[in-house]
Amino acid sequence: xxxxxxxxxxxxxxxxxxxxxxxxxxxxxxxxxxxxxxxxxxxxxxxxxxxxxxxxx
Amino acid sequence: xxxxxxxxxxxxxxxxxxxxxxxxxxxxxxxxxxxxxxxxxxxxxxxxxxxxxxxxxxxxxxxxxxxxxxxxxxxxxxxxxxxxxxxxxxxxxxxxxxxxxxxxxxxxxxxxxxxxxxxxxxxxxxxxxxxxxxxxxxxxxxxxxxxxxxxxxxxxxxxxxxxxxxxxxxxxxxxxxxxxxxxxxxxxxxxxxxxxxxxxxxxxxxxxxxxxxxxxxxxxxxxxxxxxxxxxxxxxxxxxxxxxxxxxxxxxxxxxxxxxxxxxxxxxxxxxxxxxxxxxxxxxxxxxxxxxxxxxxxxxxxxxxxxxxxxxxxxxxxxxxxxxxxxxxxxxxxxxxxxxxxxxxxxxxxxxxxxxxxxxxxxxxxxxxxxxxxxxxxxxxxxxxxxxxxxxxxxx
Numbered sequence: 001x002x003x004x005x006x007x008x009x010x011x012x013x014x015x016x017x018x019x020x021x022x023x024x025x026x027x028x029x030x031x032x033x034x035x036x037x038x039x040x041x042x043x044x045x046x047x048x049x050x051x052x053x054x055x056x057x
Numbered sequence: 058x059x060x061x062x063x064x065x066x067x068x069x070x071x072x073x074x075x076x077x078x079x080x081x082x083x084x085x086x087x088x089x090x091x092x093x094x095x096x097x098x099x100x101x102x103x104x105x106x107x108x109x110x111x112x113x114x115x116x117x118x119x120x121x122x123x124x125x126x127x128x129x130x131x132x133x134x135x136x137x138x139x140x141x142x143x144x145x146x147x148x149x150x151x152x153x154x155x156x157x158x159x160x161x162x163x164x165x166x167x168x169x170x171x172x173x174x175x176x177x178x179x180x181x182x183x184x185x186x187x188x189x190x191x192x193x194x195x196x197x198x199x200x201x202x203x204x205x206x207x208x209x210x211x212x213x214x215x216x217x218x219x220x221x222x223x224x225x226x227x228x229x230x231x232x233x234x235x236x237x238x239x240x241x242x243x244x245x246x247x248x249x250x251x252x253x254x255x256x257x258x259x260x261x262x263x264x265x266x267x268x269x270x271x272x273x274x275x276x277x278x279x280x281x282x283x284x285x286x287x288x289x290x291x292x293x294x295x296x297x298x299x300x301x302x303x304x305x306x307x308x309x310x311x312x313x314x315x316x317x318x319x320x321x322x323x324x325x326x327x328x329x330x331x332x333x334x335x336x337x338x339x340x341x342x343x344x345x346x347x348x349x350x351x352x353x354x355x356x357x358x359x360x361x362x363x364x365x366x367x368x369x370x371x372x373x374x375x376x377x378x379x380x381x382x383x384x385x386x387x388x389x390x391x392x393x394x395x396x397x398x399x400x401x402x403x404x405x406x407x408x409x410x411x412x413x414x415x416x417x418x419x420x421x422x423x424x425x426x427x428x429x430x431x432x433x434x435x436x437x438x439x440x441x442x443x444x445x446x447x448x449x450x451x452x453x
Contacts, residue, residue: 012103014236014317017215017229017337026216048236048315050290 001055002043004031008051015043015052060195060202061174064088066364067193067206068173068357069181069219071098073117073350074336075212076164077357078364079173082210085365089173090204091165092195094180099161103237103316104350105267106160106277107252109152112351119167121150125159128272131250137415138257138408145423152252154269154277155350164354184209184222190373191223191331207373208364210333212357215317217338225329227338231284233322235264235347238292238315239279240299245308247276255298258408262286264347266298268305278305281318281347286404291315320344321397323390328378333360341385344397352389359384399432402439402448413442 002024013026023036024043031052044052066082068075071093079091107130113121129150136142169175179197181204186192190207211219215234217227247253247270255266263283268276280295287294292315299305319340327339335341336353343352363381367373406414417438418426426434432452439449 010101010313010315012101012315012317013214013216014234014315017217017227017317017319018231018234020228022218022221022228025218042231045284046231046234046236046317048238048291048317050292 001037001039002033002052003055005051005053006030008049010049010051012048015047018042018046060176060197061088061090061204063205064090065206065368066090066208066210066361067181067191067204068092068210068212069193070211070213070336070338071165071175071177072161072212072214072336072353073164074338074341074353074357075210076161076168077117077354078210078212078335078361079168079175079357080164080171081358081361082364083168083172085361087361087365087368089168090206091168091173091175092179092181093165093175093177096178097158098165098177099158101314102157103239103314104157104318104347105239105269105279106154106157106271107152107269107348108155108350109348110150112348113153116351116355121153123159123163125156125163126153127156128154128270129250130154130252134248134251134253135415136253136255137412138260139412141412141415141419143415143418143423144251145427147424154252154271156271181219184219186223186331206331208331208333208367208378210335210357210360210364211338212335212353214337215319217334220332220334220338223329223332225324225326225332225334227324227334227340229317229319229340230322233319233340235281235283235318235320236287236291236315237279237281237318237347238290238295239277239313240295240310241271241275241277241312242299242305242308243275243311245274245276246304247274256411258286260298261294262288263404266295268302275311276305276308281320283320318342318347318349320347321400323394326375326379327382327385328375330375330378331373333363333378333381335360341389341393344393345400345403352393355389356385359388395432398451399435402451405448406445410442410445414438417441
């Protein structure tokens, strides 16, 4: 699972497009990650503004 | 106004691809509902806002006139990693900088004026296949409403949720997606009427930086980078770039944007039963410069034409809609695939190679080279450098 730093996230939703598990959604409250996440880290590597970090389970 | 319960075409996403589709579909007599989940069509923008003459006139097919058109582009300056540059000057405007927030709205307005119903701040969710079409639930200002469409045109951008919800895998591979960041800046001294590109593995690994003039001392300055070449977030490279440029250093940042640009990895199928995918959602982007406005608009138009044929034939099967893929591939996709090859060659070049190339191009007829449609000419240039011969052969 991931968490986003709201002070950095610009809500571009590029991470949604690279997520192979379709686990991410852009909502009114920013990026939301669901249980399909397998911690592959692709969104973290992609994020243009460095807003995504792994969430400790 | 009541929201329709049934339409021929539901367009999801009102960027250029969605508007291109909605306008054409309405023009051909179909009932069209176009929804945009964001509160404002065209915002936030996620691009450099440049459209080539060819893209504007041929692919979008509108007259370059209106408040959305803010700067003529008369040429380009391309910088090598060591700071050398070549300048291409055209006789007249070879393209324009548009104000995306106005431009996208203008395209949506054209669609609305043609008869399409457009709704901003309306999210389409929960797509499910039903007898004779696809049903979606619209959420708009607290109201939920079911709509059934014979055809859904998914123009929902890089997120591409619609296609994936309906079982088409549109996920972009990390290597095929540019991470972009962009500032709108004021109080800078740009090269008026010229767009500028900056290459280098230290400056913008796997991509480039740009400075596009917006008039009155304003610019759109941005970057696209890609993993695995890039080692940190795009915006960090962009900040470094801005600090390194004397004409930008003292400017003020008025707007910050980011985005993902799918630059390659075209999909095998942009269609399924009752479904067509257009624009960024289908990775229909020029793989070398990342421009997708005319690509999306044109793809949307083709999809709408096929939708009209489908309605006429009362056949919404994947097999029938595949026609959209075929036409797009013939008119545009094959060309973009070639451009992808060119990019793969360019990304294999070291900074030394790029320096050599820019140095060589100084003194060549660049207008002529830039307008030649084949890559043989470019390949021949690369072959003048022995270590690039093998690479150049890939272009022939």
